[in-house]
Amino acid sequence: MTTSLRTRLSLTYILTAAIIVFLILVLTNAFVVKHFREYVKENEELRNKQIVLMMSGQYMGDYRWNTQGIETIGVSCLESGIILRVKDISGKVIWDAKTHNDGMCQRIITNMTQNSGGIIGTKDSSYIEIPYDININLKKVGTVEIGTYGSNYLNEHDIAFVNAFNGVLLVVGIFSLILALLLGTFMASRISNPISKVIRAAKSISKGFYSERITQKANTLEIIELTSTVNNLAESLEKQETLRKRLTADVAHELRTPLATLQSHIEAMLDGIWEADANRLQSCHDEITRISKMVGDLEKLTKYESESLRLEREIFDLSELTDRLVQNFQGQFQSKSLQLVFGGEISMIDADRDKISQVVINLLSNALKYTPEGGRVEVQVDNSNGKAKLIVKDNGIGIPKEDLPYIFERFYRADKSRTRMTGGAGIGLTICKAIVDAHGGTIEVESSNENGTKFIVSFNSP
Ligand code: ADP
Numbered sequence: 001m002t003t004s005l006r007t008r009l010s011l012t013y014i015l016t017a018a019i020i021v022f023l024i025l026v027l028t029n030a031f032v033v034k035h036f037r038e039y040v041k042e043n044e045e046l047r048n049k050q051i052v053l054m055m056s057g058q059y060m061g062d063y064r065w066n067t068q069g070i071e072t073i074g075v076s077c078l079e080s081g082i083i084l085r086v087k088d089i090s091g092k093v094i095w096d097a098k099t100h101n102d103g104m105c106q107r108i109i110t111n112m113t114q115n116s117g118g119i120i121g122t123k124d125s126s127y128i129e130i131p132y133d134i135n136i137n138l139k140k141v142g143t144v145e146i147g148t149y150g151s152n153y154l155n156e157h158d159i160a161f162v163n164a165f166n167g168v169l170l171v172v173g174i175f176s177l178i179l180a181l182l183l184g185t186f187m188a189s190r191i192s193n194p195i196s197k198v199i200r201a202a203k204s205i206s207k208g209f210y211s212e213r214i215t216q217k218a219n220t221l222e223i224i225e226l227t228s229t230v231n232n233l234a235e236s237l238e239k240q241e242t243l244r245k246r247l248t249a250d251v252a253h254e255l256r257t258p259l260a261t262l263q264s265h266i267e268a269m270l271d272g273i274w275e276a277d278a279n280r281l282q283s284c285h286d287e288i289t290r291i292s293k294m295v296g297d298l299e300k301l302t303k304y305e306s307e308s309l310r311l312e313r314e315i316f317d318l319s320e321l322t323d324r325l326v327q328n329f330q331g332q333f334q335s336k337s338l339q340l341v342f343g344g345e346i347s348m349i350d351a352d353r354d355k356i357s358q359v360v361i362n363l364l365s366n367a368l369k370y371t372p373e374g375g376r377v378e379v380q381v382d383n384s385n386g387k388a389k390l391i392v393k394d395n396g397i398g399i400p401k402e403d404l405p406y407i408f409e410r411f412y413r414a415d416k417s418r419t420r421m422t423g424g425a426g427i428g429l430t431i432c433k434a435i436v437d438a439h440g441g442t443i444e445v446e447s448s449n450e451n452g453t454k455f456i457v458s459f460n461s462p
Contacts, residue, residue, distance in 0.1 A: 006185075006192040013184025014177070021173040028169060033162060040158050048146050051077060052132045055086060055144045059136055063088060070095045081108050083147030085129065089140060097147075105147075112149035194218045194227070202230055210238035243305060247298070250411050254294060254425065258287045290425075297427040301410070304355065304434045311352040311438060315462050318388050319344035319381035321353065325360045326379050329368065337373045340364075344381035347388035350462035355435045359443075362428040363392040363455050370453065371396030387458045395452035404445060408433040432457075 003011075051073070058069040065088065074084045074095045083105050086094045098105045109127050129145040197216055204212045212234060214227045265284050268274040326342040333340040349356070367377040371394040380391040399407060403414040411426040436443045436457055447453040 004192065005195065006188040009188035009191065010181070010184040013180050013187070017177055017180030017184075021176050025169050025173055029166065032165060036158070036162065044148065047082075048130070048132060051082070051084065051146060052134055052144055055142070056134045056136060059134065059141050061136075063141075065094055065142070067094060071100075074100065078104060078108075081111070083108060083129070085145040086134075087143045087145070089142055091143075094142070109147070109149075191220065191223075194220070194223045198223075198226055198230055201234070205230070205234045205237065210234055210241050246410070247302065251298065254411055255291065258291050262287050294425040294427075297425045297431075300358075301427050301431050301434070304358070304431050311355065313350050313352055315348055315350045316353055318347045318349050318351075318356065318390060318459070320346075321357060322360050322379060322381050322390060325357060325364065329364050332368055333377065336368065338368065338371055339376040340379070341376070342379045344379075345383055347381050347383035348462060349388045349439075349459045351439050351459060352435075355438070359432045359435050359457060360390065360392075362432050363390075363457075366428060366455075367392055367394040367396065367453075370394065375452075383461065386461050388461050390457040391454060393452065393454040398449040398452050399445070399447040400449065404447060407445065408443070 054073050055070065058066040058073070060066055065086075070086050074086065074097055077084050078097050078101065083097045085096045085098070088094055093099075112127060127147060127149050129147045131143045131145045133140045134142040134144055194216055198214055201212050201214045213231050216227070218224050218227060262284055265274070265280060265287075269276040269280065274280055322344060323342055326340060330340055364377075364379070371377060375395050377392070377394045380389075380393075382389050382391075399414045403412075406412045407414060408429050409426075410430045412430075413426040433443055436459075439459055441457060441459040444456045444458075445453065446456070
C-alpha cells in the first residue's frame with residue numbers, strides 16, 4: 001500500500017504517542033494502585049489495633065466487662081461501616097453487631113462486595129471476620145472479631161481516590177494523544193511541504209520548463225541538498241537547451257550562404273547558362289570543402305561544450321606541453337616564411353592535457369593564418385602570482401577594435417570575406433574559451449591592426 005509521507009509521518013507520531021500513553025497508563029496505575037493498597041491495608045491494621053486497645057479498656061478485671069462501653073464502641077464502629085463481635089475468654093459473645101442490627105450489617109457487607117471489584121488489579125475475595133486477642137498484662141481476656149472483605153477491600157474514599165487518579169491519567173493520555181496528532185501533522189507538513197514543492201518543480205522541469213527553480217528556503221540538510229540538486233539539474237538542462245537552440249540557429253545560418261551559392265552554380269550549369277568547366281567545378285568543390293570543415297569544427301565544439309564538465313585533470317607542466325606543440329608547428333610556419341619562437345619556465349597546472357593542447361593548437365593556427373609572410377610569432381609560458389600564463393603574440397593583421405568583444409562568439413569572424421579565404425568558420429576561439437572556462441581560467445586578447453594580436457591565457461597554479 002502506498003501512502004503519502006505526510007500520512008505516514010502523522011500515523012507514526014500518533015502510534016508512538018498512543019503506545020507511550022498506554023504504557024504510562026498501565027504502569028502508573030499498577031504501581032500506584034499497589035502502593036495505595038498497601039497503604040490502605042496498613043491503615044486498616046492500625047485502625048483494628050486501636051479498636052482492640054479501646055476494647056481492652058472496657059475490661060474491668062475478674063472476667064467482668066463494661067458492656068455499656070463495649071456497645072458504644074461497637075455502635076460507633078458500625079456507623080463507620082465496621083462490623084464487630086466481642087467475646088470473653090470462654091468464647092461467650094458479649095456484644096455482636098449482627099445481633100444489634102443485622103440489616104445494617106448486611107448493607108455494609110453488600111457495599112463491601114461492590115467496592116471490592118471495579119478497579120484494576122482486584123481479585124475476587126469474600127467477607128471474613130478476623131479475630132484479635134484482647135490482652136491485659138500479656139494475658140488474653142477476650143477476643144474481638146472485626147469484619148473485613150479480604151485484602152481487596154477499599155472503602156468509598158479509597159475508591160474515589162483511585163478513580164480520580166485514573167481520571168487524571170486518562171485526561172493526560174487524551175491530551176497527549178491530541179498533542180501528538182497536532183505535532184505530528186505539523187512536523188509532517190513541515191517535512192513534506194518542501195518535498196512536494198521539489199516534486200512539482202521536477203515535474204515541471206521534466207515537461208521542458210527548464211527555467212523553473214525552487215526558491216523556498218528549507219532548514220533540513222537533506223532537503224537543502226535535494227533542492228540545490230534539482231536546481232543544478234534544471235540549470236544544466238537549461239544551458240544544454242540554450243546551446244542546442246543556438247547551435248541549430250547558427251548552423252542553419254552558416255550553411256545557408258554556401259548552400260545557396262552551390263545551388264545557383266549547379267543550376268546555372270544544369271540549365272546550360274554556365275559551362276561546367278574546371279574553374280567552376282573547383283569553386284563548387286571549395287564551397288563543399290568549406291562546409292565539411294565547418295561541420296568538423298562544429299562536431300569538435302559540440303564535443304568540447306558538452307564534455308567541458310568532464311575534465312580528466314592531471315598536474316603537468318604547461319611550458320613543456322606548449323614547447324612540444326610549437327615544435328610540431330615549426331614546419332608549417334617555415335613554409336610560410338614565418339618566425340616562431342618559444343620561451344618558457346616550468347609552470348605546473350592541474351588540467352585536462354588534451355583539451356589544453358587544443359587551446360594551444362587553435363591559438364597557433366590563428367597566428368599562422370592571420371600573420372602575413374615574413375612575420376613573427378612569439379609564444380611564452382610563465383609562472384607568477386600563483387598563475388600559469390600562456391601568451392601567443394603575433395605581428396599579423398590584427399583584429400579591428402569593434403570586433404574584439406565578439407571574437408570568442410561562435411561563428412564570429414572579424415572580416416568575413418577575408419576569413420573565408422583563410423577557411424575559418426569562427427569556431428576556433430569559441431572552443432578555446434569553452435575549454436579555458438571549464439578549467440576556471442581566463443582568456444584575454446589585445447590587438448590592433450598596427451601591432452598585431454596577443455592572446456593571454458591564465459590558469460590558477462595547483
Ligand atoms: P576562425 O576559424 O575564423 O579562425 P576563430 O574563432 O579562431 O575562427 O577566430 C575568430 C576570428 O577572430 C577570426 O575569424 C579572425 O577574424 C579573428 N582572429 C583570431 N585570431 C586572430 C589573430 N591571431 N590575428 C588576427 N585575427 C584573428
